Structure formats: C-alpha cells, structure tokens
Amino acid sequence: VPKHVLIIGAGFGGLTAAKALTDKQDVRVTLVDRRNHHLFQPLLYQVATAGLNPADIAVPIRAQFSAASNVQVHLADVVEIDLNEKRARDASGAPFKWDYLIVACGSQHSYFGHPEWEEFAPGLKTLEQAVEIRRRILFAFEAAENELDPAKRLPLLSFVVVGGGPTGVELAGSIADVARTVLVKDFRKIDPASARVFLLEAGPRLLPAFPEKLAARAAHDLGELGVTVRTGAMVAGIDGTGVEVKGAERIPAHSVFWAAGVQADALTKRIGVPLDRNGRVKVEPDCSIPGHPDAFVIGDAATLPGVPGLAPAAIQMGELTAKNIRASIEGRPRTPYKYRDKGNMATIGKHRAIAETGKLQLSGYLAWLAWLFVHILYLIGFRNRIAVLLEWTWSYLFSKRGARLITGRDWKLPKE
C-alpha cells in the first residue's frame, strides 16, 4: 500500500514537493491549499502596478497535476493539525489523515503589533492585494485629476512604500516608473510625473540582504527614478491621510503600501510546537518537527539557522523533503538540508536591477537582463512565460501597460 503524504500549501515549497513525488509508486499525495492557484509571488508587484495580469503569474494548482494519477488536489482551508493522531481538519471539519505531513503554508505580512494599519497600508502577498494596490494607485491619479484644490492634490499624488527590502524597492521603483512613463501622457490637469514616491526603511540602509555596494547602487537608481529614499525612518502611525515617522515630519499621503515585516502563516500556531518570534517552526536539520520525524515544515513557515526566506530555499526544501520521505519509506537514511545560495536579485524600475550570485555582482541593464531571464525561467507554465514576455515587450516598446483597470468586487466610485 502506498504511503499517504499530505502537503498543506501549494507555494514554491509545497508544489515542488508534490511534483517530486508525482508518479512515485510508493506514495500517494494529497495537496491542499485554500487557493485554487499557485502564485509566482516575485512578480506580484508587476500586477500591483498594472504591468501584468493576475492570470499571467498564477496557474491553477490542479492543472499542474492533470496527468499525475497519484496526486489529489483539494481546495480547503486547514485549521487544525494533530501531530499525535496524524490528522488535520479543514474549516468544514473534513479530516485529512497522513503517513507523512509537509506543512508549507508560507508567510503573511506582519504589522509589528499594529493590525489597524493594514486597512490603510495593504501588503503584497495575494492577487487580491495586488489588484487592490493597483486600484488605489490608479484611483489616486483619477481623483487628483478631479481635484481643483492644489493642497488636496498633494496627498493624492503622494505614495509611501514602507519597507526597504526587495518587495519595497521593486514596488516603489515601479510606481515611479508608471507615473513618469505611462500615465504622464493621459492626464490634462495634473502632471503625473510630479507624483512623489517615498520609500521608508527603518534600518540604516536599503536591501540588507545585499552587499552594501549593490544596495547603494539601488538607492542611487531609485533616486534617478524620482523615489525619495528615507533610511532610519521608523513608522509610528498610518491612517487614511498619511504616515507618521518617528522624529521626522509627517508625510501626507492617501496611498500607503506595506512591504516591511513578514511572519509565518497563522496555521503554524495550530501545530502546538515551539515557534520563533516570527511564528516559524524551529525544525530539525532534515526539516522535520522535533519529536515528530514524519511531519515536516518547509519554506517560509520554517526556520533553520542560515537559511533565508527566499523562493530558492523553499524549492530546495521541497525537493529534499520529498527525497527524505522516500528514503524513510525505503529504509535509507535521510539527508540534512543545506542551503545552496543561488544569489539574490531585485529590479529598480523598468530597465535596471541589481543581482549577485557567488562572487559575481551585477547592476544596471545587464542585471535587469539576468533578472528577466531567471524570472521567465522559473515562472510556471508555458502560456504564462509567453504572456509575460509579450506584456513586457509591449510595455517596453510603447510605454503602455495593458492592465490599467480599476476593478474590485462590487466596485463603486467612493462618494467624496
């Protein structure tokens, strides 16, 4: 009888593990996610700035396993995990049993004890959030065009991104780029190029995971795009009218976006094991839960010394865990996880990036080409690769963005 592997979450880690177990005769796999799609999160900022469509960076999970007869996919929200009984339950109470468990539930935003900021400063983790950010950006320009009072226009044309990691850098650069190259042609009463974009980082510099030289280059390139970078800027308050910065002037802004902290998905709290302060499970070197060798946590929901919360780490953990499960079934010893550093990259605006891998450091146009190549390569689905290349070619040639839609479920124009 094949052993049953339950995988919770179809992000980079869970999807990779399921694929590595596909068509293996000694296992059957149940892959559960609360979404019907796998999302290529590194390109979410492109959806948020109207450069790509939601469907360009997402694939239906079950379409990935059409031909995999030993994999079952379920749309379900797991809310309970019982390690001793080897049983999980979803929100409807339906049980999922396992011989081996892989928890790959990923991360969500952390507002550092200020959940009330989320309403005014949405994060960028889901397609819905990306579409909401797109809506807010495009609507701000429309509202500014309708506003006759210059004093009221200023906050409408001010955008604040909180958090100077890769997501914050990419989002801020892309907003500045859209305002200056795409929107600038279409308005009559306002000058979209006059939009102010602030990037706030609490630490001493942008992109702490990158070498100092590259981070400085990124800050310089952002400045050329018109982004005002403020380091050492600790956010003390966010409401619908602006951002309070500790020891500095308040920034009046209607649009604030959050790219600062992350924490593990809340599901980790239901496992009943020790977590770090970001809610991540402290796993053994083989990614198993201490005391429960048949239950694993991988990706952003796990913490191991020296392993960063990046897509390549999640993918590697997924591959290794699939191998280790088969090793255990066959009575072979497991291999501990070792992070292979594939490098690090981030775009700044449309044609610039920074990238490092091993001793190689790249910046500017060449780094952007490397970024392009890697992101197309890792994007799942042939259709998506073609669609993304076409959208980017289109945007490159004509400075237009195809996805400039203000939509939302039951969208109504706000009454002023």
Add this chain to the structure above:
Amino acid sequence: VPKHVLIIGAGFGGLTAAKALTDKQDVRVTLVDRRNHHLFQPLLYQVATAGLNPADIAVPIRAQFSAASNVQVHLADVVEIDLNEKRARDASGAPFKWDYLIVACGSQHSYFGHPEWEEFAPGLKTLEQAVEIRRRILFAFEAAENELDPAKRLPLLSFVVVGGGPTGVELAGSIADVARTVLVKDFRKIDPASARVFLLEAGPRLLPAFPEKLAARAAHDLGELGVTVRTGAMVAGIDGTGVEVKGAERIPAHSVFWAAGVQADALTKRIGVPLDRNGRVKVEPDCSIPGHPDAFVIGDAATLPGVPGLAPAAIQMGELTAKNIRASIEGRPRTPYKYRDKGNMATIGKHRAIAETGKLQLSGYLAWLAWLFVHILYLIGFRNRIAVLLEWTWSYLFSKRGARLITGRDWKLPKE
C-alpha cells in the same frame, strides 16, 4: 470659443461620439464615466468562463484620448442632470456644464420586479460580475470534488442560465464547453463532463432576434454540447439552492446566472423626461430629447422605433450625433438617425456560431470564423487583439484556459 460637449458614458456610443469629435476645432469634449475603462461587452462571457482576462477586453478610457488635446476624461458618477440649466452634477457635487449633452449611460440588468434574485443569479454587464461568475463556476467544481455525498454533488454540478438571447446562449454553451473539454482532465472524484447546464427561456424559442432556422440550429448545437434547453420556462423563484420554474419541476442548482432582461441605466430617471417601460428615453429621430434639441440620448439608454439594443446601433448613433452637433454649430440641418442593419451573430461553444447579415445566413464553423473576425476587428486596442488571438489559439490547441483563477476582493474560502 469652441462649444463644450459633455458626454456621459464611454461605452460603444459615448466613446464613438468622443472619437468623432476629437481634434475638431469648434468643440471641446468632456467625457465622463464611472469606470476608468471602456469594456467590450460582447466578450464578457469569455471572462466569465475563464477564456479571457479582464484586461483583454477592456481599455483605459483616457489612454484612448492621450493625443486628443480637445478631450478631457473624468472618472465620475453623474447623478443629476438639469436640462434647463444645462448642468450635470456628480456624486461629489462637482458641476459639469454643457452646450451640447450626450447621455450614453447604457443599460443594466432587470430582474422583472425581483431584485432579491440578483444575489443568487448575478448578471453579466461588468468585469466584476464576470469575475464573480467565473469564481462561482470554478468554485462549484472544487466544492463538488470535496463533497462525498452524491445527493449534495448534484446541485453543485448544476448550472442554470436564465434568458435565451445571445448572452444566455453564449454563456450556457461556454460553461458546457469548459466542463467537458477543460476541467474534465483535472478532477479525480467527480466527472466535470457530467455537469448539467440548463438554459431557460420564457418565450417559445431561443434567440428571437434571429431567423427561426438559425435559432433552431443554435438549439441543436447547444444540445450537442450537453446544454438542456427549456423554452416556455418562466422563472418563478431563485434562491441559493435552485430555480423554481412555473408549472414545472424545480431545478436544484447552486449556480444560477441571469441573462434575461435589461433596462436603461438608472441615470435616465434623473433626466425628468418620459421613459418607456424599460427606462429608455423616447428620443426624436435625431436622438435629441423632445423639447431639448441640444441634449441627446444614444445607445441602450434611448429608444427609437425599429432600432435594436445592439452595439452597432450605439456606434451609429454616436457617429451621427457627433455629426449633428457639428452641423448645428455650423448652421447646417441635422440628419435623422436610420439604423443600418449590420446583422447579428452568436457563438455556441468553442467552434460554432450562427450569423446573419442581409440575406446571408451562416451556421457552424464558418459562422464561427466570421464571428471571430468581426470580434477581433471591433475590439479596441492592438494589444487586446493580439492577446485575445493568443488566448484563443492557446485554448484551441491545448483545451486549456489561462484565466482559471478563483479570486475576489478579500476572497475567503466559505466555511461550510
């Protein structure tokens, strides 16, 4: 001083009028819409059935007028029209004056005095509604896959489309097609091909605007796709569990979609002139409002004897009204509107259609090619034409649909 033309609504009629007045020195144009995008409504059913992305059938209105220095675009919801003062107001109270007015606000669904049905049977007029219908269709299959009780699976796998006009025919055919060719490969516990699709029409036959022979062919082709067509089926009740049909058995179904009645947008009620029973303004032969020669109503918001509520009529009215306004400015006489019949077409599933123009009647594959050609031709925006052709080629070759996403603002898996 150029005369000021205020156009309310950027659908087929309003957009055409604004384009016809672009760069004319004797007028300046203000184009107002409560959406930032022009929507190609004839392809909405493709978004609803995951065949196209929202951005493929929509273009930002202001991007259409980037180079038109005499056209201003405003995102605003007009709620008040004063014909005597020649002034409109939007929901925020901002005034819009005019020398000439064109009301092109279009139509919305009519539930024949049962607004409570809308919650259970959304219509197909906006991108949000299309995405909501897509969400309901895809979610129904996911929920059926999770459902162990066959009696509870039946309503989850039952889809009812109310209304046998072109929209209802295209939506029903496309749902059957998706279930049988796209989804059929991806599920393990259910057979998506067993999904039941009902098309209910209160009248004696489908597609009353088409010749009887073509309508019969459409009904036959729908049957081959697996759609159960019921004519003379008057809907007496809709709730979350099914549809009550007068004098017939109740149809248990979780998913019901509305393609039955339309009425003019509610804005026509604010004009203060006589309306027909569908809320449309009874206009003069030149599309002007009786007693107000400088105010026009065009497209679905207007009614003229012998003119159908179709996109070609709205486009023709927009062109003519632009010409008549310039004629009045230059002291020339106006031309009355005369409908030029461009014909009528509807698709049935993926590779079949019916079409008639003049004495020519087409059906089957040839009609589908004609449909394809016309829809690509009239779709606004080069990018969209390319994107739509690629999506359709993709779907034709691989029986996959690129937009199979379950999303929605703040989307959460419903707790059962």
